[in-house]
Amino acid sequence: MKKTFPLSLLICAVVTVGCSKSQGGMPAASNEYAVETVKTTEASTTVSYPATIKGQQDIEIRPKVSGFITRLCVDEGAYVRKGQLLFTIDNVQYVEAVKSAQAQINVITTNISTQKLTVDNKKMLLEKKIISEYDYQVAENQLKSLQAQLEQAQAQLASARENLRYCSVTSPANGYVGTIPYRVGSLVSGQSAQALTTVSDNNVMHVYFSMTEKDLLTLSRESGGVNGAIDNMPEVSLQLADGSTYDMKGKITTASGVIDQSTGSVSMRASFENPRKILRSGGSAVILFPTVVKEAVVIPQKCTFEIQEKKFVYVVGSDNKVKSREIEVLSQNDGTNYIVTSGLKSGERIVVDVVTNLKDDMEIKPITPEQAAKNIDQAAEDLKNRKM
Numbered sequence: 001m002k003k004t005f006p007l008s009l010l011i012c013a014v015v016t017v018g019c020s021k022s023q024g025g026m027p028a029a030s031n032e033y034a035v036e037t038v039k040t041t042e043a044s045t046t047v048s049y050p051a052t053i054k055g056q057q058d059i060e061i062r063p064k065v066s067g068f069i070t071r072l073c074v075d076e077g078a079y080v081r082k083g084q085l086l087f088t089i090d091n092v093q094y095v096e097a098v099k100s101a102q103a104q105i106n107v108i109t110t111n112i113s114t115q116k117l118t119v120d121n122k123k124m125l126l127e128k129k130i131i132s133e134y135d136y137q138v139a140e141n142q143l144k145s146l147q148a149q150l151e152q153a154q155a156q157l158a159s160a161r162e163n164l165r166y167c168s169v170t171s172p173a174n175g176y177v178g179t180i181p182y183r184v185g186s187l188v189s190g191q192s193a194q195a196l197t198t199v200s201d202n203n204v205m206h207v208y209f210s211m212t213e214k215d216l217l218t219l220s221r222e223s224g225g226v227n228g229a230i231d232n233m234p235e236v237s238l239q240l241a242d243g244s245t246y247d248m249k250g251k252i253t254t255a256s257g258v259i260d261q262s263t264g265s266v267s268m269r270a271s272f273e274n275p276r277k278i279l280r281s282g283g284s285a286v287i288l289f290p291t292v293v294k295e296a297v298v299i300p301q302k303c304t305f306e307i308q309e310k311k312f313v314y315v316v317g318s319d320n321k322v323k324s325r326e327i328e329v330l331s332q333n334d335g336t337n338y339i340v341t342s343g344l345k346s347g348e349r350i351v352v353d354v355v356t357n358l359k360d361d362m363e364i365k366p367i368t369p370e371q372a373a374k375n376i377d378q379a380a381e382d383l384k385n386r387k388m
Contacts, residue, residue, distance in 0.1 A: 032365045034353050034372035035316050040346045043296035043339050047289040047332045048239070051209035051270075055200035055281035057173055063089060063196060064166040066189035069182055076180050080171045080199060087196055089188070091167035098164055101157035108150045115143040175201040176280075200281040205274045207238060207250065209287045210265035216255065226255055236270050237288040238279075245288070248273055293330075297340040303352040304329075304338065311338075314358050316349040321363045 067089040074086050122139040125131045178198035182188055188196065219229040235249035249272075256267035270287060272279060304311045304327070311329060314322040327343030344350070351358060352369060367375075 032367045033351050034369040035349050035366035036352045038297055038344050038346055038348045040295040040297055043293045043298050045291055045332050045339060047291055049209040049287040051207045051285045051287045053279055053283040053285055054206050055202045056204045057201035058281050059172055059199045060195035061197050062190060063188050064190055065163050069184050069186050072184060074177050076177055078177045080177060082171055082173050084171045085168055086171055087169040089167040091164055094164040094167055097160040101160045104153045105157060108146060108153055112146045115146055119143050171199050173199060173201050175199040202274050202277055205272045205279040207270045209268055211268050213259055213264050213266060216266050230255060234290050239286040239288055241284055293339055297344050298337050299340055300352055301336060301338055303350055303355060305355050314351040314355050320366060321361050322358050323360055
């Protein structure tokens with residue numbers, strides 16, 4: 001006579017034995033659990049770092065003279081060339097300053113001409129001993145004073161012309177125009193709280209991120225210094241804000257010489273070509289840094305469990321009794337496996353599935369993951385055919 005089991009109990013048994021067909025264990029009643037021997041291998045992983053995107057040059061455009069904006073020559077987001085006109089500032093007072101400085105020069109120049117005649121005349125009278133040396137020297141000193149006034153007036157004229165030129169605000173480099181907070185009629189000056197705009201050179205983008213001091217020291221030791229580490233660093237990828245990966249690789253170019261004491265990290269910079277202008281200054285992204293771990297211990301994530309944010313596995317002893325053990329893993333993972341940094345070594349056996357059913361010193365019957373998969377398939381087939 002065949003024994004029959006409630007359907008709910010059978011379903012529970014199938015669920016318990018594993019979540020995939022590749023690995024799993026048998027129901028607790030059978031005391032069979034999938035066990036694997038830990039081996040070392042070379043593992044590749046990707047370390048991610050939050051990053052900020054900046055243009056090769058982000059130049060704040062500020063006025064050198066004060067006045068009202070009379071014209072906006074570009075719009076936000078426009079691409080401009082070096083020397084292209086961006087803004088004009090009311091120049092009436094600066095035009096008048098140029099005229100005044102020029103008039104002052106004309107007056108002084110005329111006075112110098114007159115004084116030269118006086119000096120020549122005084123010199124002739126001195127030679128005839130009609131006047132004293134003192135009278136001649138006074139006339140000559142007055143000429144030198146006028147010549148000094150001329151130099152001062154010429155400097156004032158140059159300054160006035162420079163201020164007049166500054167009324168036309170031009171771009172110092174090729175790039176894209178940022179936000180324009182001031183419009184026509186706004187009063188601006190060099191002390192204004194905000195810049196007129198920002199021009200960003202986006203041909204090459206600099207992406208800034210922070211690497212831990214420990215990681216940088218490890219790379220530096222392996223490469224004989226920071227510069228050697230930077231030269232040997234692999235090309236990096238950039239994950240954009242929408243989750244997509246930028247289609248061009250970048251290269252890490254510099255590392256800050258100062259460690260941030262508040263975070264214990266070092267500022268790094270990677271450079272990316274930007275021919276299609278997809279990257280914009282001020283954007284956020286994630287640097288994806290590929291790393292290779294030699295002689296790594298790689299285990300499935302499902303064979304671990306957590307207690308107070310610490311990870312544990314069940315290690316199987318020679319007597320087939322299990323014992324929980326804390327392990328440390330890399331924070332970066334592929335979503336399926338962990339790379340163990342401490343707690344396990346090659347040759348040890350661990351339970352790879354259904355670890356929630358286990359307790360310390362519990363004796364199990366080890367089976368291979370393949371056997372566990374067959375048992376799961378058989379249980380599912382039995383359920384389908386209602387043979388159990």
